[in-house]
Amino acid sequence: QVQLVESGGGLVQAGGSLRLSCAASGSIFGISGMAWHRQAPGKGRELVAAITSDGSTNYADFVKGRFTISRDSAKNTLYLQMNSLKPEDSGVYYCYAGGIRSLRPVNYWGQGTQVTVSS
DSSP states (O other): OEEEEEOOOEEETOOOOEEEEEEEOOOTTTEEEEEEEETTSSSSSSEEEEEEEEEEEOOGGGGGTTTTEEEEEEEEEEEEEEOOGGGGOOOOEEEEEEEETTTTTEEEEEEEEEEEEEE
């Protein structure tokens, strides 16, 4: 019963910055972690960054030092600040939320937002 809606995608030049947002609504109790994944054409979905309930973060090697994942608990919103963007960062970015509810794992995905980085 969690809905995730991404926003903030768009077209940006290489070296530029972009901030993605993911607004969560519904029953978020039991959610232990949230993350951003991305998928480029012809490739599988890959983890970009994750944040757990205790605030711990985890980043893919290819974005370390460039991307920052954060959350605003009051607004139930997840963010991904992307700096020094590269053309290979292009793809559809998806918001994810997961956890355990009623002793069962739960997984939720947003609809995705397109990010295109020009060379």
